[in-house]
């Protein structure tokens with residue numbers, strides 16, 4: 493599994509989300525306190541952007557219809573979404589945040 497550096501920790505100091513594009517995949521890099529998560533940029537309900545959703549207790553709430561997703565597993569925790577969203581492994585080293593994608 494190869495990790496790609498996508499952001500600096502300092503870029504997420506004053507915000508909790510960052511849109512990343514990596515190998516054609518749109519990803520939402522999320523910060524909850526000092527933990528980082530990478531999930532699909534789009535909600536599994538109507539494929540609208542999750543960016544701007546509130547992040548609490550390692551969960552993100554879709555800003556459109558309120559579905560909640562576990563940021564660790566991608567599991568849909570409340571309707572109207574039932575399908576999970578993708579998650580990607582995240583590694584933080586010093587000031588760098590890296591995401592693993594695919595199998596390459």
Ligand code: FES
Pocket residue numbers: 535536537538539540554555556557558559572573
């Ligand atoms: S698009 Fe996210 S809950 Fe509807």
